Amino acid sequence: MAILAFLGPHGTHSEEAAAYINDFCKQDWSLQPYRGIHEAIYAVHNGDADYCFVPIENSIEGSVRITLDTLMDDIDLKINMELIWQVHNQLLLKKGTTAIKKIISHPQALAQCRKYIQKNYSQAEIIEVVSTAHAAKMVADGLPDAAAIASKRSGQIYNLQTADAEIQDISDNVTRFILLGKKQEILHKEKPVKTLLICQIDGSKAGSLCGVLNDFANSDINMTRIESRPARTGLGNYVFFIEIETANVSEEQLRKTLQIVQEKCLWLKNMGYFPIIK
Amino acid sequence: MAILAFLGPHGTHSEEAAAYINDFCKQDWSLQPYRGIHEAIYAVHNGDADYCFVPIENSIEGSVRITLDTLMDDIDLKINMELIWQVHNQLLLKKGTTAIKKIISHPQALAQCRKYIQKNYSQAEIIEVVSTAHAAKMVADGLPDAAAIASKRSGQIYNLQTADAEIQDISDNVTRFILLGKKQEILHKEKPVKTLLICQIDGSKAGSLCGVLNDFANSDINMTRIESRPARTGLGNYVFFIEIETANVSEEQLRKTLQIVQEKCLWLKNMGYFPIIK
Numbered sequence: 001m002a003i004l005a006f007l008g009p010h011g012t013h014s015e016e017a018a019a020y021i022n023d024f025c026k027q028d029w030s031l032q033p034y035r036g037i038h039e040a041i042y043a044v045h046n047g048d049a050d051y052c053f054v055p056i057e058n059s060i061e062g063s064v065r066i067t068l069d070t071l072m073d074d075i076d077l078k079i080n081m082e083l084i085w086q087v088h089n090q091l092l093l094k095k096g097t098t099a100i101k102k103i104i105s106h107p108q109a110l111a112q113c114r115k116y117i118q119k120n121y122s123q124a125e126i127i128e129v130v131s132t133a134h135a136a137k138m139v140a141d142g143l144p145d146a147a148a149i150a151s152k153r154s155g156q157i158y159n160l161q162t163a164d165a166e167i168q169d170i171s172d173n174v175t176r177f178i179l180l181g182k183k184q185e186i187l188h189k190e191k192p193v194k195t196l197l198i199c200q201i202d203g204s205k206a207g208s209l210c211g212v213l214n215d216f217a218n219s220d221i222n223m224t225r226i227e228s229r230p231a232r233t234g235l236g237n238y239v240f241f242i243e244i245e246t247a248n249v250s251e252e253q254l255r256k257t258l259q260i261v262q263e264k265c266l267w268l269k270n271m272g273y274f275p276i277i278k
Numbered sequence: 279m280a281i282l283a284f285l286g287p288h289g290t291h292s293e294e295a296a297a298y299i300n301d302f303c304k305q306d307w308s309l310q311p312y313r314g315i316h317e318a319i320y321a322v323h324n325g326d327a328d329y330c331f332v333p334i335e336n337s338i339e340g341s342v343r344i345t346l347d348t349l350m351d352d353i354d355l356k357i358n359m360e361l362i363w364q365v366h367n368q369l370l371l372k373k374g375t376t377a378i379k380k381i382i383s384h385p386q387a388l389a390q391c392r393k394y395i396q397k398n399y400s401q402a403e404i405i406e407v408v409s410t411a412h413a414a415k416m417v418a419d420g421l422p423d424a425a426a427i428a429s430k431r432s433g434q435i436y437n438l439q440t441a442d443a444e445i446q447d448i449s450d451n452v453t454r455f456i457l458l459g460k461k462q463e464i465l466h467k468e469k470p471v472k473t474l475l476i477c478q479i480d481g482s483k484a485g486s487l488c489g490v491l492n493d494f495a496n497s498d499i500n501m502t503r504i505e506s507r508p509a510r511t512g513l514g515n516y517v518f519f520i521e522i523e524t525a526n527v528s529e530e531q532l533r534k535t536l537q538i539v540q541e542k543c544l545w546l547k548n549m550g551y552f553p554i555i556k
Contacts, residue, residue: 038396059513062343062506065389084513107385107406111343118316128385128406174513209504210491217488224514226487228340228505235337235362235452236502 001030005040005052008033011133011154013109017085017177018053024277025081025187036130037066044180045075051181058087059174061111063241067178068229071198071271072239078272079196080187081179089113089132089168092148092160094139100163102127104135105149113149115169121147136160178274190275193247194224195254199261199268200231200239209240212264216242219257221249246273279308283318283330286311289411289432291387295363295455296331302555303359303465314408315344322458323353329459336365337452339389341519345456346507349476349549350517356550357474358465359457367391367410367446370426370438372417378441380405382413383427391427393447399425414438456552468553471525472502473532477539477546478509478517487518490542494520497535499527524551 004022007014010033022029032049034040043049055064071077089109093100103110103117104127110117117124127146129135136154139146147163148154155162179187201208216223222245231237246254262268282300285292288311300307310327312318321327333342349355367387371378381388381395382405388395395402405424407413414432417424425441426432433440457465479486494501500523509515524532540546 057513059508060510062508065340110406126406126408128388128404130404170510172512176513209501210488210495213488213491223487225516226504226506228503230337230340232338232448234450235335235454238503 001028002050003032003048004029005032005034005043005049007037007040007054007131008035009131009133009137011136011151011157012131013085013087013151013175014053014055014177015133016151016153017083017175020085021053021081021083021177021179021277027187037064038070041067041070041075041077041180044077044182051080051179053177053179055108055175056178057176058108058112059172060168060170061108063227064108065229068227068241072229077180077182078184079178079274080181080185080272081274082194082276083177083179084276084278085175085177087112087168087173087175088152088166089149089173090152090155090162091164091167092136092139092150092155093163094142095161097145097147099145100124100147101145102143103147103149104129104138104143106130106132106135109149112168112173116167133157184272188275188277190277191247192273192275193245194276195244195246195273196271197242197244197268198239198271199242199265200237201265208264212261215257215261215264216244219249219253221245221254221257279306280328281310281326282307283310283312283321283327285315285318285332285409286313287409287411287415289414289429289435290409291363291365291429291453292331292333292455293411294429294431295361295453298363299331299359299361299455299457299555305465315342316348319345319348319353319355319458322355322460329358329457331455331457333386333453334456335454336386336390337450338446338448339386341505342386343507346505346519350507355458355460356462357456357552358459358463358550359552360472360554361455361457362554362556363453363455365390365446365451365453366430366444367427367451368430368433368440369442369445370414370417370428370433371441372420373439375423375425377423378402378425379423380421381425381427382407382416382421384408384410384413387427390446390451394445411435462550466553466555468555469525470551470553471523472554473522473524473551474549475520475522475546476517476549477520477543478515479543486542490539493535493539493542494522497527497531499523499532499535
């Protein structure tokens, strides 16, 4: 049975979404929780898992940096699918809790609820842990005066009370997940429509990023997203994550364009062609 | 006496840098600590402080998101100066501590030391607090089995032992700070060389970002950095932070270019012209 790695423990938003994609693809993957996103991705790289399913962007908080920074590493994986997943955050308490002096969750969930926390619990201590489910578990285990921000599923698993539901700052709280594997595969009949490229451009040359973007524009390839991360080789050096629409682009046209783009980059990595599931 | 707001409490990297800029500008500002970056910026907006001094980017971890997200708000402040500041992170303990089961710090400092933590304390619980100095204070106050990641100055203030020095993942760990005020001012004889623009581009139009970047390129204006943040109006809508070099650009040329660019944007905010202090 193939193994699908996700950000554990049981009860995370990632597990909810991973279970959905397992059903959706009519697969029978064994869902395996990992301690962190970095660990889940490396499990595939090292051959301990066949696939991993990790968040890459949230509509409120933006990119999941640890995912981008890990994809920048010298690992050769392909994206086989993207899932757009609606996130619901709950404020969860152990029965009998009367005061909330600590709020505990994953940093991404804390950020999604920043305004809610500022408004209602501005004096609370914020405690960051590795997952929303881990936060729920800590509250269930008896951390005093604490509330967890986590999924409804976590509340059920750890027998917690819902103090407040749907506490994310904006109701349209959506997370994009990607399914990574060792090779490009078709796991579902949906057509690939998108490509993610990761590249480092020589920032010391004026207009070099602009040159790359023009190459896509000249080939009628629409860019849907660009994000930069520090290249970690000094201030002012960036790695770019460029998402392009490839549904209506021929393989030949894309190959030619990427060849032109590659010449302007210090390095370029094609993360693959994949469908988007909503 | 004018008030300069910074991310408190006493002993933060921000205070170290704020004290430096106070001397550098030969000012006699009263340095006032604030609980968060958001609060420090709003103190100037609300008239409680004259200036604030906040981090905007780190060479390892990237943008300081809370700073960018607050600048996106409907507040009208100007950047009067940028400081490039070398950051040194220490692992600090209370005397007599024998086991490190918790590592506590500001999320940015934790991220800067991610590989160090993974290598040396992979099982430790990570606790996120509002500042590095706050972390040092909590360890000094007796949080058991805990180590703080904070500045040398924090260690001195809170009488902590240095278990390990210079623990950031890359020795070239630099943070860019900006000095914000109500209006554009010359606080030092250094010449303004840079401009920060914040704008939202209609992402549904293909090549619209590319169009904006071309406008700068056509006017021989070099872009040194582009960063995107979710516009919080739904997945796929972004606000761009564009830094351009304006040392060799005439006021007239810049005004004309910004006029052309503005027409392609849903909105555009010019954060001002400022010198860079190293």
